[in-house]
Amino acid sequence: MKFLHTGDWHIGKKLHGYDLLEEQQAAFEQMLRIAQEQEVDAIVIAGDLYDRSVPATEAVEIFQQMVIDMNLLHKFPVFAISGNHDSPIRLETGQPWMEATDFYLHTRIDQSIQPIEFNGIQFFLLPYFEPVQARLFFQDEEIKTVEEAMKRIIEEMKQYFKPGSRQILVAHFFVAGSEKSESETKLTVGGLDLVPLSLLKDFDYVALGHLHSKNALQTGNARYSGSLLKYSLAERDQTKGVWIVSVDQNGSSQEFYPIDPIRDVIQLEESFETLMSPSFYHQVEREDYIGILLTNQEVIPNVMNQLRSIYPNIIHLERANGPIKLAGAQFSKQGVEDLAPEQLFRKYFTATTGSILSQNQENWLQAGLTSTTTEQK
Amino acid sequence: MKFLHTGDWHIGKKLHGYDLLEEQQAAFEQMLRIAQEQEVDAIVIAGDLYDRSVPATEAVEIFQQMVIDMNLLHKFPVFAISGNHDSPIRLETGQPWMEATDFYLHTRIDQSIQPIEFNGIQFFLLPYFEPVQARLFFQDEEIKTVEEAMKRIIEEMKQYFKPGSRQILVAHFFVAGSEKSESETKLTVGGLDLVPLSLLKDFDYVALGHLHSKNALQTGNARYSGSLLKYSLAERDQTKGVWIVSVDQNGSSQEFYPIDPIRDVIQLEESFETLMSPSFYHQVEREDYIGILLTNQEVIPNVMNQLRSIYPNIIHLERANGPIKLAGAQFSKQGVEDLAPEQLFRKYFTATTGSILSQNQENWLQAGLTSTTTEQK
Numbered sequence: 001m002k003f004l005h006t007g008d009w010h011i012g013k014k015l016h017g018y019d020l021l022e023e024q025q026a027a028f029e030q031m032l033r034i035a036q037e038q039e040v041d042a043i044v045i046a047g048d049l050y051d052r053s054v055p056a057t058e059a060v061e062i063f064q065q066m067v068i069d070m071n072l073l074h075k076f077p078v079f080a081i082s083g084n085h086d087s088p089i090r091l092e093t094g095q096p097w098m099e100a101t102d103f104y105l106h107t108r109i110d111q112s113i114q115p116i117e118f119n120g121i122q123f124f125l126l127p128y129f130e131p132v133q134a135r136l137f138f139q140d141e142e143i144k145t146v147e148e149a150m151k152r153i154i155e156e157m158k159q160y161f162k163p164g165s166r167q168i169l170v171a172h173f174f175v176a177g178s179e180k181s182e183s184e185t186k187l188t189v190g191g192l193d194l195v196p197l198s199l200l201k202d203f204d205y206v207a208l209g210h211l212h213s214k215n216a217l218q219t220g221n222a223r224y225s226g227s228l229l230k231y232s233l234a235e236r237d238q239t240k241g242v243w244i245v246s247v248d249q250n251g252s253s254q255e256f257y258p259i260d261p262i263r264d265v266i267q268l269e270e271s272f273e274t275l276m277s278p279s280f281y282h283q284v285e286r287e288d289y290i291g292i293l294l295t296n297q298e299v300i301p302n303v304m305n306q307l308r309s310i311y312p313n314i315i316h317l318e319r320a321n322g323p324i325k326l327a328g329a330q331f332s333k334q335g336v337e338d339l340a341p342e343q344l345f346r347k348y349f350t351a352t353t354g355s356i357l358s359q360n361q362e363n364w365l366q367a368g369l370t371s372t373t374t375e376q377k
Numbered sequence: 378m379k380f381l382h383t384g385d386w387h388i389g390k391k392l393h394g395y396d397l398l399e400e401q402q403a404a405f406e407q408m409l410r411i412a413q414e415q416e417v418d419a420i421v422i423a424g425d426l427y428d429r430s431v432p433a434t435e436a437v438e439i440f441q442q443m444v445i446d447m448n449l450l451h452k453f454p455v456f457a458i459s460g461n462h463d464s465p466i467r468l469e470t471g472q473p474w475m476e477a478t479d480f481y482l483h484t485r486i487d488q489s490i491q492p493i494e495f496n497g498i499q500f501f502l503l504p505y506f507e508p509v510q511a512r513l514f515f516q517d518e519e520i521k522t523v524e525e526a527m528k529r530i531i532e533e534m535k536q537y538f539k540p541g542s543r544q545i546l547v548a549h550f551f552v553a554g555s556e557k558s559e560s561e562t563k564l565t566v567g568g569l570d571l572v573p574l575s576l577l578k579d580f581d582y583v584a585l586g587h588l589h590s591k592n593a594l595q596t597g598n599a600r601y602s603g604s605l606l607k608y609s610l611a612e613r614d615q616t617k618g619v620w621i622v623s624v625d626q627n628g629s630s631q632e633f634y635p636i637d638p639i640r641d642v643i644q645l646e647e648s649f650e651t652l653m654s655p656s657f658y659h660q661v662e663r664e665d666y667i668g669i670l671l672t673n674q675e676v677i678p679n680v681m682n683q684l685r686s687i688y689p690n691i692i693h694l695e696r697a698n699g700p701i702k703l704a705g706a707q708f709s710k711q712g713v714e715d716l717a718p719e720q721l722f723r724k725y726f727t728a729t730t731g732s733i734l735s736q737n738q739e740n741w742l743q744a745g746l747t748s749t750t751t752e753q754k
Contacts, residue, residue, distance in 0.1 A: 057466045064470055089434045094471015
């Protein structure tokens with residue numbers, strides 16, 4: 001039996017203001033092609049289907065079509081859970097009907113205890129949850145952490161383990177020892193959300209979501225699928241894709257299949273002159289989402305607009321060697337309290353643009369200051 | 378063949394800030410009981426299922442359970458459309474799966490042209506639409522009004538009319554000659570949204586939503602179901618409920634079945650003394666949503682709080698005979714520009730409370746004015 005393990009789709013996510021729906025659609029289609037070529041028996045999605053609890057209409061529309069494509073058109077059984085970015089209630093709309101075509105999407109702890117039996121495999125679909133939800137479900141005030149909750153949940157699940165069957169857990173949490181990257185900074189810190197890998201040992205495979213790198217966890221029987229796309233500059237060196245997991249009487253094994261995005265997320269550390277030179281930028285995928293580390297030390301007027309004329313999708317711009325150093329006119333806050341408004345403005349203008357005011361600009365400054373001072377009276 | 382015709386549920390609607398989910402749930406249960414007792418073959422819902430395009434989570438939860446109750450637990454086929462308050466995209470989530478259990482919810486014009494055949498009846502489910510959507514659908518720039526769109530839509534529908542079958546149209550618009558009430562003031566004015574009754578003559582029954590009174594239209598083969606509950610004070614005298622529609626070879630007939638709300642919407646026109654007297658308020662359902670027309674002429678200090686101590690759900694308070702008339706100190710705007718701040722305040726205080734400032738209040742006024750004037754400097 002083979003299944004495809006994916007997760008952290010974050011449909012509707014924007015990358016520094018850029019809409020990713022087109023990239024998400026294309027990545028989804030590649031995923032579907034891999035599922036067909038590998039002739040998998042099911043698709044597992046480990047949470048964070050949407051990026052927000054109330055996704056935009058466009059995100060709802062595209063995600064619904066993906067579900068129709070997977071399950072109704074291509075007839076793949078789907079085993080999915082909600083993640084911390086999803087609204088359980090909104091996500092489960094229509095769910096009772098969808099089980100008729102083997103589309104299972106669990107959003108509550110109580111749904112996770114009993115497995116879905118499929119081709120000799122028991123799928124336990126455990127959505128993201130907060131400790132308080134486990135406390136309420138077990139009516140046990142002692143449960144304060146995800147680890148404590150997981151001990152109880154797995155105990156309950158094991159009541160349903162069938163000898164001769166394989167057991168797969170689909171879950172969305174942070175396994176101790178995994179590596180986080182920038183995209184996951186919203187995760188709880190302080191350890192209350194940590195689940196030790198040892199707790200998961202009784203499953204043949206644990207299909208995880210939450211962390212965005214497929215390499216976040218590389219030992220044992222558990223893997224993160226990683227996200228569908230690179231969702232931050234910090235993820236630029238991660239290979240995105242899906243696991244094809246094979247399960248037989250001896251346990252499980254997995255192989256990674258990469259997904260190529262329409263537009264990659266990359267970082268360029270170069271001088272302005274290099275970035276603007278055709279011999280350089282003809283070598284670069286200029287439509288990529290680009291973070292730029294500028295090696296120049298001096299002020300460059302109108303730098304962002306100049307760069308955007310070549311690289312339309314800049315998501316970050318920073319100086320490689322710290323703040324701009326100016327030859328003569330470095331801006332310091334020292335003494336600014338003693339400057340007259342026009343002196344302060346001239347100093348600021350020169351510090352940020354590297355030029356001095358033209359005669360026209362001087363006139364506008366005086367006119368502006370006069371009108372401001374007049375209105376105050 | 379019999380079906381129940383309801384509409385304008387507006388799940389999640391608040392009445393002057395009061396949450397109506399409990400009332401909506403209770404009314405839904407009555408509706409379901411009527412459907413069972415009358416042994417109808419289907420339930421028709423003529424749009425505005427939710428009150429907003431993005432309903433609150435609580436509204437989504439309760440509505441999803443209603444759908445499960447109707448269609449999965451009680452096995453009623455459901456024929457529904459979206460109304461102007463619904464988001465078509467959000468509402469259609471899961472829809473392709475729900476048709477397997479005869480739950481049909483149409484949200485787009487293109488779905489409405491072909492009927493759903495059911496027990497010898499053809500159901501045409503036409504959601505609320507704007508003229509621009511019909512323009513796009515028919516690729517015809519000439520379509521400017523709902524009437525023009527409806528002519529084209531009905532022409533198309535008639536291609537599918539089967540001799541020997543009955544034809545039912547479910548729609549959500551404003552039929553010319555219907556009576557509006559206050560709740561529907563958001564409707565387009567100016568006539569662009571009017572559909573003449575004569576256009577609908579080829580259907581055996583037209584199950585309408587949009588207007589909240591079942592009596593809005595009382596001639597011909599079309600009826601508004603009216604809303605599930607009274608959704609404004611202006612609807613206080615309307616009887617809410619559902620139509621049970623019988624269809625046979627001779628056409629259709631309908632009978633109205635009322636629904637009793639947990640809390641009614643009523644208006645009381647009384648003096649303050651009457652309203653506060655036990656002999657009066659013991660005769661009144663004090664938990665009702667109450668609009669009060671106060672017949673008193675004089676100022677009553679703290680009037681709303683006093684009334685709320687008896688009537689907890691006041692949704693409106695107004696003087697029956699226009700603004701308060703004061704014995705000596707009526708407030709007029711004349712000459713206020715010439716008053717010193719403390720004089721102006723004294724005049725306003727007396728006009729609204731009927732009393733003059735006590736010595737303490739005078740002290741507070743002076744202290745307040747001093748501090749305000751000081752800060753301005």
